[in-house]
Amino acid sequence: MADSQDEEPTIAQDLVVTKYKMVGDMVNKVLLKLIEKGKEGQSALELCKLGDKLIEEHTSSVYKKEKDMKKGIAFPTCVSTNNCVCHFSPLESDKDYTLKNGDVVKIDLGGHIDGFIAVVAHTFVVGASKDNKVTGREADVIVAAHTAAEAALRLVKPGNENYLVTDTIQKVTESYQCKPIEGMLSHQLKRNVIDGEKSIIQNPNEAQRKEHEKCEFDVHEVYAIDMLVSTGEGKGKESGTRTTVYKRKDVNYQLRMKASRTFFSEMERRFDLMPFTLRAFEEEKKARLGVIECVKHQLVDPFPVLWEKDGEFVAQIKFTVLLMPNGPLKITDSPFDPELYQTEHEVEDPELKTLLSTSANPKAAKKKKKKAASKAAKEATAPQPAKEEKAEGAATETK
DSSP states (O other): OOGGGSOOOOTTHHHHHHHHHHHHHHHHHHHHHHHHOEEEEEOHHHHHHHHHHHHHHHHHHHHHTOOOEEEEEEEEEEEETEEEEEEEOOTTTTOOBBBBBBOOOEEEEEEEETTTEEEEEEEEETTBTTTTTTTTHHHHHHHHHHHHHHHHHHHHTTTTBBHHHHHHHHHHHHHOEEEEEEEEEEEEEBBBBSSSSSSSEEEOOOOHHHHHOOOOOOOTTTEEEEEESSSSOOOOOSSSSOOOOOEEESSSOOOOSSHHHHHHHHHHHHTTSSSSSSSSSSHHHHHHHHHHHHHHSSSSEEEEEEEEOOTTOOOEEEEEEEEEEEEEEEEOOOOOOOOGGSOOOOOOOHHHHHHHHSSSHHHHHHHHHHHHHHHHHHHHOOOHHHHHHHHHHHHHHHH
């Protein structure tokens, strides 16, 4: 039997759940701050820098006595607008983007404490309010992404298979005349691993469907559920925008260039296997040079900036969920407000409507309902002599 100390820590342990909840709360707070700042005239670069700074500040404020515990950014802040699908996190030397009223803005970020990861993403429209609602295709795609995320939350549970989620996402988004971005993955999360072996694929083409492995969800697993939905064809492509987000792979190679070795050493020390941005390096020019050889020899995975066709809109909703024995526990959340959106479409499929109308945590809902029923029964059967005597006295006086 293996030594219990060598076993992978899971959410079966209370301390692990505490760390997940703690970093989840931090990530949620940072997201809300960035949404608040996401107004007309705001710089995408400055939002990215602020998000990363706040994640570092929040995570460094806990477990201060644990000097060897790693904490910080699990996914650098990305601010992708309109038809940009994902991963826009510019460097100081890159062309920035300034937000405008009516822009569809996706904010994506993540943090970790002791390697336990929480990620989140939200989509909003600059300048939208209850008096200035989002309509048209922008509303369609955001509501589609949110509804798909809600359906996924109800299906990612022990015993279900990943392709049930894949096919349901497809049906939900088609209800709004939208499409999931082809081939995008929602991964299982493990300690220090943001892209675990189990995953859910969106809108797979024929080859992807054959290659992508089926899997079953189990209790005490953690998932990052990531919905990326488009008003267009649902195909994200590179379009010349510099890749700035990378993740080290767990492989070795003797790099030749000094700049590459220096870059790799700092990357390994500071980020381990977590995604990072080249913006985090003090000397950006040297980092841009050093990463080239690392990419060439497949020591890092790039997260390229992807684009849909001009004129289309892409929405993203991402949350982190723990599969607990009593039901799913969502530790990060997109602050979606349905009153801001007006779409002409809705889910009409009876099975999907039934699914969406159920509680995301049926065991907790059942427990709550049982508790309420028990309380009502107790109140109904409790003797009330004092009230009856008073009532009789009042009746006598009336006579």
